[in-house]
Amino acid sequence: MNKKTEKTDENFRRVPEVLYPSQGVTAEMLIERIDGEDLDTFVALTGSFTVAGTERNEFIEKLGKLINDYRI
Numbered sequence: 001m002n003k004k005t006e007k008t009d010e011n012f013r014r015v016p017e018v019l020y021p022s023q024g025v026t027a028e029m030l031i032e033r034i035d036g037e038d039l040d041t042f043v044a045l046t047g048s049f050t051v052a053g054t055e056r057n058e059f060i061e062k063l064g065k066l067i068n069d070y071r072i
Helices: 053-070
Strands: 014-021 025-034 037-048
Touching: none
Parallel strands: none
Antiparallel strands: 014 025, 025 037
């Protein structure tokens, strides 16, 4: 993702933001902002961590639901 704010016209910007929601996980976001109002945000998650083998299916199910709850 582009690390610089991209200004395409006077009122529209794409603003990068990087957050660390959990140890070992990075969320790179690109926020579309018009007239100072945040609109769509593109998200790329990277990193790794360990999940108990017996809980991996539940984890994937919950992660998929979380993504779908916020997807537009």
